[in-house]
């Protein structure tokens with residue numbers, strides 16, 4: 001008997017001899033057992049019944065996802081995570097008798113999709129949510145705004161989508177610093193309506209996934225400034241103003257700090273909090289070149305009024321204001337690790353992206369941290385050094401093995417010291433400068449997300465630190481049949497490059 005190929009691997013699996021014929025969902029008894037962790041579950045397949053106990057609804061849901069992995073791939077592929085739909089598709093089907101006792105190690109098991117650089121239609125996001133849920137991930141972080149596009153409407157600011165939702169053209173191939181850059185001449189854009197996003201939130205919630213919205217401020221805001229030049233530090237933009245950015249890389253264009261701009265920020269956050277009910281509101285804060293603030297008499301006056309010494313503190317003041325705005329509505333600010341330098345409020349959840357070391361520094365400074373280190377979890381990096389890989393962000397490869405080896409809690413934080421913040425989990429990020437299509441997105445995300453799901457679910461590493469990568473690969477081979485049945489265009493394990501690049 002071959003062991004069931006479960007991904008992520010459960011904490012405890014006991015195989016039993018014999019199989020049972022599953023005819024319909026009535027045979028599956030589902031209940032809540034408050035003695036279990038809310039996301040934990042027990043799944044017992046006996047000769048007379050299938051018994052599921054979950055610590056909460058999420059635990060019951062994860063037990064069902066495990067059960068779905070025991071069905072023929074084609075049945076689960078069309079089920080959108082539902083047991084009823086899967087069994088209806090499978091017909092009477094034999095499953096192995098077993099006992100699984102399972103729970104996640106980390107509370108935050110996230111995936112970021114950048115829909116600002118390349119917009120993806122709602123259907124693509126729904127399909128992605130099904131896959132995230134099947135892998136027992138529980139956060140979809142949507143990067144909704146950036147220099148190259150603004151992807152949702154805000155009442156009172158119609159030009160955000162009318163203007164900010166579109167860019168004139170995009171680079172072709174790798175965007176290097178030369179001026180001989182090829183461009184496609186194709187207008188690119190799109191945005192989600194409020195009802196699109198509400199539908200996504202509800203669809204994801206049914207699958208125990210929180211949609212975490214990000215509005216990237218005060219840098220990465222060129223699309224907003226193109227729509228409303230009065231939000232920018234105009235003197236630096238020249239007579240033509242700025243347009244929605246048509247190159248990748250970091251823009252020096254950032255928001256000014258006028259009262260009207262702060263009112264704009266409040267309006268944006270209010271709309272975001274109306275749409276997205278979850279605790280965490282991501283305010284960006286990464287890569288904020290300060291030259292425009294240094295060169296602006298009005299920003300310098302603001303700095304003097306506030307009694308601040310430098311522009312880093314000014315960003316700290318801006319971050320604190322974001323945190324206040326979301327806290328007033330019972331939410332909490334999440335932001336990129338740069339905000340630590342400006343002294344972000346201690347209740348800010350820090351998303352450590354520049355490196356795991358930046359995460360460690362934030363934890364030592366007392367912040368709770370989501371670990372999302374670019375060296376291990378940036379899925380915009382190439383998956384191998386093979387020449388045929390599609391064009392990517394020019395970083396070192398992030399291989400399937402790298403992602404599988406990811407440890408959310410770095411060794412130097414074990415055991416935790418008094419006064420330290422906590423690692424709340426991990427997140428894999430897919431930036432889409434070089435990822436224009438849904439097909440390419442799937443190529444970049446899978447199967448690395450399968451490895452990531454395992455890395456954030458499994459128990460802490462054994463004392464010798466080794467992980468069973470070979471065992472994962474063995475299970476993955478069968479798991480790929482599930483992805484294939486669902487039509488996911490993953491990167492094949494033999495490295496045959498594909499994708500839309």
Ligand code: ACM
Pocket residue numbers: 286287336353
């Ligand atoms: C980031 O990658 N700039 C968060």
